[in-house]
Amino acid sequence: FQAPLQPDVSRVALKGAESEVSFDNDLDGSDMKIGIIRTRWNDEHVTNLVNGIKEGLKECKVAEASVFETSVPGAFELPLAARFLALSGTVDAIICCGVLIKGETMHFEYISDAVAKGIMNVGMSTTTPCVLGVLTCMNEDQVKARSSGNNNHGVDWGKTAVEMALLRTEAMGGKASQAAKLKELGFGAAAEKENEKKKEGAGFF
Numbered sequence: 001f002q003a004p005l006q007p008d009v010s011r012v013a014l015k016g017a018e019s020e021v022s023f024d025n026d027l028d029g030s031d032m033k034i035g036i037i038r039t040r041w042n043d044e045h046v047t048n049l050v051n052g053i054k055e056g057l058k059e060c061k062v063a064e065a066s067v068f069e070t071s072v073p074g075a076f077e078l079p080l081a082a083r084f085l086a087l088s089g090t091v092d093a094i095i096c097c098g099v100l101i102k103g104e105t106m107h108f109e110y111i112s113d114a115v116a117k118g119i120m121n122v123g124m125s126t127t128t129p130c131v132l133g134v135l136t137c138m139n140e141d142q143v144k145a146r147s148s149g150n151n152n153h154g155v156d157w158g159k160t161a162v163e164m165a166l167l168r169t170e171a172m173g174g175k176a177s178q179a180a181k182l183k184e185l186g187f188g189a190a191a192e193k194e195n196e197k198k199k200e201g202a203g204f205f
């Protein structure tokens, strides 16, 4: 008997492929605006995931016109771009989508950790739900098993965004009250105009 030196990647992949989460069939995102920020790293896989996200949003009745999509170079750029979008006050939830694949160095470990924490921080600090749509895989086979066919994680990420957007609206007492609260916190276009006026007097720039 010889103990394997490497983890059994095929079993790990299977476990991931079997996992699932349930969603309410009646999730109604028809009044929700969703932002997708995607990376250009690992473009083909990320495009598959984004297609999955759009499928999930469609199933939740989100209108195509209510989906804003933009791209950044790599996963490390996602949190800051998400913060800019959240502070604009133009979307009800954001999905950060990317694929990190283990290479030869510690790059993967540092970026994976920073990105997950960064995306969490944006949600917590802005109240805009930010979905962690970033696969962190040891190889391309693991990516394919999670971004294609019947196991495209993007579909679940789209539905997660709608569920969290609805939860936020409910927690804030409805859309009108939410807009007023965000304005108080200094978010959104209306608040920007007031901030401009305040800045005129500050004289720092």
Ligand SMILES: Nc1c(NC[C@H](O)[C@H](O)[C@H](O)CO)[nH]c(=O)[nH]c1=O
Binding pocket: 039, 041, 042, 073, 074, 075, 076, 077, 098, 099, 100, 101, 102, 107, 111
């Ligand atoms: N190796 C991967 C990266 N690396 C790039 C970084 O995310 C970042 O763009 C760079 O360090 C500049 O700040 N990004 C991915 O999305 N996926 C990878 O596998």
Ligand SMILES: CC(=O)[C@@H](O)COP(=O)(O)O
Binding pocket: 102, 103, 104, 105, 106, 107, 108
């Ligand atoms: C962008 C880097 O630092 C790069 O050298 C990382 O290499 P690897 O993906 O092989 O760990």
